[in-house]
Amino acid sequence: MDINIIYIVDPVKGSAYSRNGLDIEEILKIISRKGNLEGHPDYKDVDSYEAICDVEVDVIVEVTPTNLVDGEPGYSHIKRALYEGKHVITTNKGPIALYYKELTRLADQKGLYLGFEGTVMSGTPLIKILRYGLLQDIERLRGILNGTTNFILTKMGEGYSFETALKEAQELGYAESDPTMDIDGYDLVAKAAILVNVITDDAVKPKDIFRMSLREYLNNRGYEGNLKYLVDLDFNNNIFAVIPKPLERTSSLVSVKGVNNGVEIETKSLGKSFIIGPGAGREETGYAILTDLKELITWAYS
Amino acid sequence: MDINIIYIVDPVKGSAYSRNGLDIEEILKIISRKGNLEGHPDYKDVDSYEAICDVEVDVIVEVTPTNLVDGEPGYSHIKRALYEGKHVITTNKGPIALYYKELTRLADQKGLYLGFEGTVMSGTPLIKILRYGLLQDIERLRGILNGTTNFILTKMGEGYSFETALKEAQELGYAESDPTMDIDGYDLVAKAAILVNVITDDAVKPKDIFRMSLREYLNNRGYEGNLKYLVDLDFNNNIFAVIPKPLERTSSLVSVKGVNNGVEIETKSLGKSFIIGPGAGREETGYAILTDLKELITWAYS
Numbered sequence: 347m348d349i350n351i352i353y354i355v356d357p358v359k360g361s362a363y364s365r366n367g368l369d370i371e372e373i374l375k376i377i378s379r380k381g382n383l384e385g386h387p388d389y390k391d392v393d394s395y396e397a398i399c400d401v402e403v404d405v406i407v408e409v410t411p412t413n414l415v416d417g418e419p420g421y422s423h424i425k426r427a428l429y430e431g432k433h434v435i436t437t438n439k440g441p442i443a444l445y446y447k448e449l450t451r452l453a454d455q456k457g458l459y460l461g462f463e464g465t466v467m468s469g470t471p472l473i474k475i476l477r478y479g480l481l482q483d484i485e486r487l488r489g490i491l492n493g494t495t496n497f498i499l500t501k502m503g504e505g506y507s508f509e510t511a512l513k514e515a516q517e518l519g520y521a522e523s524d525p526t527m528d529i530d531g532y533d534l535v536a537k538a539a540i541l542v543n544v545i546t547d548d549a550v551k552p553k554d555i556f557r558m559s560l561r562e563y564l565n566n567r568g569y570e571g572n573l574k575y576l577v578d579l580d581f582n583n584n585i586f587a588v589i590p591k592p593l594e595r596t597s598s599l600v601s602v603k604g605v606n607n608g609v610e611i612e613t614k615s616l617g618k619s620f621i622i623g624p625g626a627g628r629e630e631t632g633y634a635i636l637t638d639l640k641e642l643i644t645w646a647y648s
Numbered sequence: 649m650d651i652n653i654i655y656i657v658d659p660v661k662g663s664a665y666s667r668n669g670l671d672i673e674e675i676l677k678i679i680s681r682k683g684n685l686e687g688h689p690d691y692k693d694v695d696s697y698e699a700i701c702d703v704e705v706d707v708i709v710e711v712t713p714t715n716l717v718d719g720e721p722g723y724s725h726i727k728r729a730l731y732e733g734k735h736v737i738t739t740n741k742g743p744i745a746l747y748y749k750e751l752t753r754l755a756d757q758k759g760l761y762l763g764f765e766g767t768v769m770s771g772t773p774l775i776k777i778l779r780y781g782l783l784q785d786i787e788r789l790r791g792i793l794n795g796t797t798n799f800i801l802t803k804m805g806e807g808y809s810f811e812t813a814l815k816e817a818q819e820l821g822y823a824e825s826d827p828t829m830d831i832d833g834y835d836l837v838a839k840a841a842i843l844v845n846v847i848t849d850d851a852v853k854p855k856d857i858f859r860m861s862l863r864e865y866l867n868n869r870g871y872e873g874n875l876k877y878l879v880d881l882d883f884n885n886n887i888f889a890v891i892p893k894p895l896e897r898t899s900s901l902v903s904v905k906g907v908n909n910g911v912e913i914e915t916k917s918l919g920k921s922f923i924i925g926p927g928a929g930r931e932e933t934g935y936a937i938l939t940d941l942k943e944l945i946t947w948a949y950s
Contacts, residue, residue, distance in 0.1 A: 469918045471781025478780065478943055479773025481935065598910075598924050601900040608900075608922075615935045616771045616926055620910075622900050623921025633783065633917045641780055645947055 347636075347643055353397035354383075362388040365402070394419070398427045405642065407635055408436040414536050414552060417441040421449075428452045428460070433646065435638040437464030437631050443536040443552050446543035459646055461638030466491060466537045467607045469633030470623030474641070475611075476544050483614035484545050489577040491537045493605035493625045494521045494528040495560050500603045502569045508561075520605060520626075530559040531575070534588040538577045542586055545579070556587040563590040572600060577609075598622070649938075649945055655699035661685060665692040667704065696721070700729045707944065709937055710738040716838050716854055719743040723751075730754045730762070735948065737940040739766030739933050745838040745854050748845035761948055763940030768793060768839045769909045771935030772925030776943070777913075778846050785916040786847050791879040793839045795907035795927045796823045796830040797862050802905045804871045810863075822907060822928075832861040833877070836890040840879045844888055847881070858889040865892040874902060879911075900924070 350367040360383030362368055368388055376386055383389045398406055406427040410420045417440035424441050427434050428449070436442065441449060442462045453460035463473045476484075490496050494515050501511035512529070515521040527533045535552045542550045560575045572593040579586050593600050598620040602608035607625030612618050624630045652669040662685030664670055670690055678688055685691045700708055708729040712722045719742035726743050729736050730751070738744065743751060744764045755762035765775045778786075792798050796817050803813035814831070817823040829835045837854045844852040862877045874895040881888050895902050900922045904910035909927030914920050926932045 470921045471777050474781045475773050475777065478946070479776045479939060481938055481942065596903075598900065598903040601898075601903050613935075615931045617932075619772045619923070619925025621921070621923055624919055629917045630919075633915075636783055637781060640783065644780070 347639060349639065352402060353392060353400070355392055355394050355397050356383075358382075360384055360386075360389055361392045362386060363390040363392055363397075364388045394423055395426065398423060398432065399430055403432060405433045405435065405639070408434060408438055408441075409635075410438055412439045412533075412536070414440055414443065414532060417444040421445055424449055424460070425452065428456055428458055431456060431458065433459040433461075433642055435459075435461040435464075435635055435642070437462070437468075437634060439465045439533075439536045439540065442543075443539040446540065447547075447549035450547075459638075459642045461635075461642060462540070463638050464631045464634030465540055467609075467621070467623060467625050468627060468630035469637065470607065470621060470625070470630075471637060472541075472609060472621055473544060474637070475621060476541070480611065480613060481615070482545075483616075484611060485580075485582050485614055486612040487541060487545070487577070487579040487581075487609055488599065489537075489541070489607070489609035490574050490599060490602045491577050491607050491609070491625060492528055492534050492575060493607060494525065495534075495575040496602065496607070496625075497605050498529070498560075499569075499573055499575060502573075503571070508564050508569075529561045531557045531588045534575065534577055538579060538586055538588055541577070542579055545581065550586065554586065556585070556589070558587070558589045560590050574599065574602075649941060651941065654704060655694060655702070656685075657694055657696050657699050658685075662688075662691055663694045664688060664690040665694055665699075666690045696725055697728065700725060700734065701732055705734060707735045707737065707941070710736060710740055710743075711937075712740055714741040714838065716742055716745065716834060719746040723747055726751055726762070727754065730758055730760055733758060733760065735761040735763075735944055737761075737763040737766075737937055737944070739764070739770075739936060741767045741835075741838045741842065744845075745841040748842065749849075749851035752849075761940075761944045763937075763944060764842070765940050766933045766936030767842055769911075769923070769925060769927050770929060770932035771939065772909065772923060772927070772932075773939060774911060774923055775846060776939070777923060778843070782913065782915060783917070784847075786913060787882075787884050787916055788914040789843060789847070789879070789881040789883075789911055790901065791839075791843070791881075791909070791911035792876050792901060792904045793879050793909050793911070793927060794830055794836050794877060795909060796827065797836075797877040798904065798909070798927075799907050800831070800862075801871075801875055801877060804875075805873070810866050810871075831863045833859045833890045836877065836879055840881060840888055840890055843879070844881055847883065852888065856888065858887070858891070860889070860891045862892050876901065876904075 354362045408423050420438040421441040424434050442465050497515050498511040535555045535557050538555045539550050539552045574593050576591050599608050608622035610620050656664045710725050722740040723743040726736050744767050799817050800813040837857045837859050840857045841854045876895050878893050901910050910924035912922050
């Protein structure tokens, strides 16, 4: 893949621009040494929309933080990029969970690529499997798709208390200081909405997914063996839920431990199949972006 | 998908032809009742090459039996179809294991699709994951890819003898009356060659894969806990093998029981991911053909 990165737009660490392509290794070195790009010869105070609208740019990689209220600023970035005729790759769950149908329709109309492998299971290619590997006969999908809560539940299975396990997750950098996105299920609800939308090509919103907080469940009922915080999507009855539930001992999902993720997909003709792999991490999410780029290059430029 | 099947070529059960499209449900009914198509209004004594060379045909689905000596008749069917400008979908391991590079190059040169999802793990989308879902940084792949031997080893784990387990596999229709393809590893060697070729885009032959017979291993060493008949592909050292080996208890592959298949893929940036699902079966193999058709239609006709 011959890729030229000509813009980096980051309001915190500083932005950079070079028509001939930025030297990424050098920039990463400076960032890790100084924390920001000021003083670098390619440093430039550019705005997102300057990069998005530049006619020299073919692909926008949108990696702003997830916002599940209105999807901003990612939603406007992606929409504008597609209107400007740019392919888009994103790892931002907000715009895809909230505006899947609008954004995929817009990309289709414009003949553009919209990749979002990194929104669920990071680089483990679940989205590509759902889009290209399986037919539209999925009856049920159950998934362990939040690494932080799976880490906590794995630790609780080893005898730790919820509070101790959460603290360890925070110390290891898995859980945020305010862990409500993870342990109350908001992250899972966004991922559930993305998966329902990909599978049904419909416009389900996160608020349409039934959500039971893991924290509340544990407060009320306590831990029991093989308890997992599951995304459970029943396409026969159109019941979509995020719920804590003990797994059957024989399920391959039992082997999904710690920060790993896994899904069980049941199709009408194929029965059950499983995809298990990393669900988060910087390198793993970068991997997702690169597989989307590979797909885009294979299909759009061949 | 709007598909018109205009030829069926089967020298045993009889062939059929209809320019306007064959009525597949009716044909399947007649076959299950009478065993062959003679007397059906669309019955016609056609030759494979008549169908392959017909200008009205866009896609050839090649499902003749696997032959690991010279790949015939599948190899000549596929080659001729590509020369005639037809897309090809096959579930026949022989031509892909023996002539991967030649056939994929020919398809590329002609701008044609060559799908072979059904050659490994039937409908479980392993080939598509390797082709589109992952980058070229695979360091190791370990797989349980032969349902018959995995069924036998699962039964042996429950206390059955090899002979009893093999007999049950034969009674259930998993193992052939001459089971050497399965229990001596020839089926696995073909699948290993296909996977190495897909991953490295190279021309490895089945004879380049180290093969240890499961039957001989059991005769010499007997069964031990978590013994699996593994395809083990080490891309760092270019050592490719089919060998019986006990699994670590913690591996997600331990949950792959009975006729199921599973692979563990280790990439440089992503670590380990797992794909587990059905590995054989009529409907499952048909599913593979349909996912290839879906992929072909999505990309070639969009």
